[in-house]
Amino acid sequence: MSSYTEFFHPQRTKRKFDDYDDDIIFIHKNTTNPNYYNSNPDDSNNNEIISDHHFIHPITRQHESLASTSTSSSSDRIQFFVRMISGGKTLVLYGKKDDTVKLIHEKIQAVTGIPIIEQRLIYRGRQLQWESSLAECSIKNDAGLHLVGRMRSTEHPKVWQVIDGLVNSIYRMCKGEIGGCIKSVKSRLDEFLGMMKKNENENGEFNAVSLNTELSIFQSLCVPLALVMLYMSPHKGNKECAAESIRHFIDSSTSLLPKHIYSQCGNVVLDFCKFLSRAATQDDPLYIYCRSNLGSMVEDVMIGRCLRNRDTCSNRTSGVITVEDIFPFVGELANKLSEGLGSGNGSPSSSDVRDFAAFLRPIRVAIKDLPEYGGYILKPMMFNLSRYSDEINILYMLFLELMDKVCKCMEKMEGELVREPKTDGGWDQYLAILKELHSIAKLYEGLEDSFWSSIKAVKVSFRYLIVRYAKRGEDCKWIIEHKDLLDFESRRHLAMMFLPEMNDEYEELHEMLIDRSKLLAHSYEYFAHADSEKLRGGLFMEFTNEEATGPGVLREWFFLVCQEIFNPQNALFVACPNDRRRFFPNPASKVDPLHLKYFKFAGRVIALALMHKVQVGIVFDRAFFMQLAGSGISLEDIKDADPYLYSSCKQILDMDPSVVDQDVLGLTFAREIEELGCIKVVELFADGKNIVVNSRNREEYVELLIQHSFVTSVSEQVTQFVEGFEDIVRGPKTRKLFFKSLELEDLDGMLHGSESSMSVEDWKANTEYNGYKETDDQIDWFWKIVGEMTVKQQQVLLSFWTSLKHLPVEGFSGLASKLHIYKSNDSIDLLPSSHTCFYRICFPAYPSMAVMRERLNIITQEHVGCSFGTW
Incomplete structure (x- = not known):
């Protein structure tokens, strides 16, 4: 081992990729390789060679890789020199042209004791691969080779070994050696992917630096290039093996690694894309697959x-x-x-x-x-x-x-x-x-x-x-700022896409049994501590001592409970003087100690009514609507809620400045409010009761007055309503987007429904028959009788038929389905019945129009039509 020395880590420099020739012959040039280096700083010749060497990969120029393939003979014996790692010693070795580089490494090991895995042979600035022959590497008689070592400081010797084996197997497949190579490629790729996964510690954290180094080795030995060349190889099975390997690498990266980590694989996938776009086409399925995955990574x-x-x-x-x-x-x-x-x-x-x-x-x-x-x-x-x-x-x-x-x-x-x-x-x-x-x-x-x-x-x-x-879950925020280009239908659809999707699976339904005589209290009890996720999953509604269940009962409950919530007698909301359909929070609601909890309950109910697309017959005041949308309130926004205050503020702003400055109004920055029967003075800011309103500060006064009257005084109530609404729609962001995507009039249509009188022709056009034909006398009589009814009777009939008190803005065509008239086999002495869940009314073949009119007049009495027929 005397000729084998320790290695130091060279400073990394920028790597350059050469452009490749049209015949797809690739040589990877690397200005420095951090894993191969000569340790002798005094050997300037060696340093020059090693510092700018090429790595010969199995995928080389065909005329170069296929050179000297003649049958081995004694005349093929060549002599060559191997300069050692240090000390200037040189080995003289002999071999045949068809000997593999691996055989030379084994001879060096036999002489020096240096393990094969630690050796790297360099010839003409290129690293020699094990599977290549001496002829393929153009090694001739008296050639001089350099022996260098893998850095002892590297933490990834196994990675280099696995990738070397992978490239060699690919090389053999490109030469037509299929047997065993496909299995080797797959196993070595799996082994490398397993090494990537091992960068995760027991806490689920990844060593990104180590992973990045492993990926660099994967690229340094041109695995992406080799796999693409295998994909383009004409030999049977190569294309399929390469495609499967590339897909397996990408799929495994995305499944094994968390998203913030697997994006590091982007460079490898980028190489796949670049090589495939040159070797194949941009319409190639594998290229499209790689490009799409690269997009998701970056x-x-x-x-x-x-x-x-x-x-x-x-x-x-x-x-x-x-x-x-x-x-x-x-x-x-x-x-x-x-x-x-x-x-x-x-x-x-x-x-x-x-x-x-x-x-x-x-x-x-x-x-x-x-x-x-x-x-x-x-x-x-x-x-x-x-x-x-x-x-x-x-x-x-x-x-x-x-x-x-x-x-x-x-x-x-x-x-x-x-x-x-x-x-x-x-x-x-x-x-x-x-x-x-x-x-x-x-x-x-x-x-x-x-x-x-x-x-x-x-x-x-x-x-x-x-x-x-426009689909639920997609980003549609870019449209909201220009909602004026839309109509009611498109704005409503856009808003509904911000709400969660209903889940009507029976096992997830939140069950409620409500006593009509205690509607508000019972409903509140079922909602007060209910899990919001379960409420979103769906509601199963039943009234005490009534047989009917299903969607029709649920629609009626929504309508009735909202009528109770917004009933001014319950002190939660106040009706607008100029429009009794409109409501805003009551500043005096604190007379009920549970008022804030009921506001949260109200927010949940309204959100669910919107999700279920039920018209509940009430609408919000503009000032309340603006707060729900997260917008400020102006003077024009309070016109319906408090016409007297609106008129007074307009007068103050329009008054001649000189008159205002004479203090004829006698106003200061304070206001009087009634609280629990007592008059209370509230300052609009600190020491406001001592600041006189004049022409210079009157705009500020009006703004603060509006802010206190419609924001500050009901801030707790609005906060609780918003919290309940957000429980259902999953957060403030969704709530604001929902309301911002709508005009107030749009919400009117969604919550209240159509303001137009019901058209009998529209009703008839959206009704289908079962057991009857449109030309039957009973059907002809039915529509004539409906046409003779008062508006109130028509509303009660609609409610009996569908449980709806109000139609959608589009009229009957806006309902979830067609209405149906069924012929029943009941006695003609019986009244019509309904299946509200299916928008179905049933009656027997009454013998005359007079008899039918009598039966229909009975069920259109409100005290009769307010409850349900059979399910």
Whole structure:
């Protein structure tokens, strides 16, 4: 072992990838290799060779790798020299041209005692691989080789050994040696993946530095390149083995490693993408698979931490992916989207749109991190940025091209929407593309305004896209700021996508048995301590001493309990003087010691009513609505809630300044309120009762007066209502998004329902028959009788039939299903019955219109129609 020395760790320098020839012959050049180094600093010749050596991989130029393959004979015997690791000693060895490099290593071990695994042979600046023959390595008579050692300081000797074996097995497969190699490739790859997993400690924490080093070794020995060459190999079974191995590496990385760790595998997947795009095509399934997974790896990586500009990267194998690395994928995918939009069916693939979004996100973050970025990129600066100038300009042009094509497709779409019935013309990806284009537009000065101007021109199709394709869980926040471009249907759909999805599985239902005579108290008891997750799962409702159960009973309960909650006699809410349908929290609700708990209960009930899409016959005052949306309140917002205060404040603001300054109003920054029968003076700020209102401070006075009257005085009540609402919708963010996506009138339609009189023709058009035909006398009589009824009788009939007191804004067509009239076999002496859950009314074949009118008049009396028929 005297010729074998200890090694020191060289300073790492930047690694460079050579461009590859068109015949796919690859040689990996490395300016330094941290795992192979000559330790003799005095040997300048050695240092020169080792410091700029090439590593010969099994995948080499065909004319080079296949040279000298003639049958071995005595004339093939050659002499060559092996310069030792230290001390200047040289071994003289003999061999045949078809001897493998491994055999030479064994001879060196026999002479020196240095283990094979510790040896590295360098010839002409290249490391020799074990499976290569001397002829394949172009070693001729009197050739001089250098023996170097693997660093003793490395922590990953086993990784090098496994990867060496993996590459050698791939090399043999590329030469056509299939037997046993496929199994070897799979086993060694599994062994390497297992080593990656071992970087996790018992606490579930990963050693990211060690993992990164292992991945660097994986790249340094060009495994991605070797696997791609195997994928392109003509030999049977090679393509399948390579594809399976590449997929296995990616799948295992994502399953074995947590997301913040497996993103380090991005460099390997990036290599797969680069090599496949050159060797195969961009439509190759394996390339698309690799590209998609690379997108998911870099999507959540913050530029400035893991993604940097190429000029600041010292080594791409250190886990750093540059902006320049991933931007070509943005351009590539943008072109594919453009082709899809320009095709006859106008339908880009969902995977292309998803990948486009994934690669675009870190690019946007990188641009926002630029020192010149002040909220957007100024157009004159686009050519003078410190970094990413080319990318920023290209991205701008990509936006213009894609936006133009999307809008043209949407113009065509509007023409198709006019025709009935509406069909899906391959529009399912338009909304997702628009979302990404909007994110690009926000980067550039004035481009977002241009974006929304273009959308305004195709707002009909934009609304349809929202209603048809906006899905729960997707990011739709980008639309909210421009909800004025939408109509009620699209705003309502957008708002509902922020609410949790109902789960109607029976075993998850929250069961309630309510006594009608104690409706509010019993309902509160069932809700007070109920788990919010269980409430979201669904409700099973039953009234005491009544047989009916199911959705129809639940709809009635929602209506009745909301009528009780907002009943002014219960002191929780106050009706607006100018609109008795509207309510806002009662500042004097504290007369009930449980009032705050009831406000939380009210928030839960309203959230659930919205989720169940039940019209409960009440609406909120604007001031209350604005607070729920997290917005401030202005003078115009209190017009309905307190018309007297509104009028007084308007008068103060409109009064001549000189008159106000004469103190004719006698106002100070205080107000009188009635509390439990007593008059109390409340200051609007400290010592406010001594500050006179004048022309200079009157606007502040009005603002503070409104704030105290409609915010401060009911802050506890609103807070509890909000807490209850958020229990159901899962947090303040969702609650604010829900209300911000709506206009007050939209919420009116969702909570109260239609204000229009019921149209008998609409009712008839949305009714189907079972046992009867539309031409039967009984059906003809029925609709004539309904047409003769008063509005009140029609409402009671609707309630008896469906348990609904109010129709949706769209009328009967907005119901969850058609209504049904069933022919029953009951005696003609019996009244009609209903199955409210299924919107079904049943009656026998009454012999005359008079008899039918008598029966229907009985069930349209409110005290009869308020309860249910059979289930």
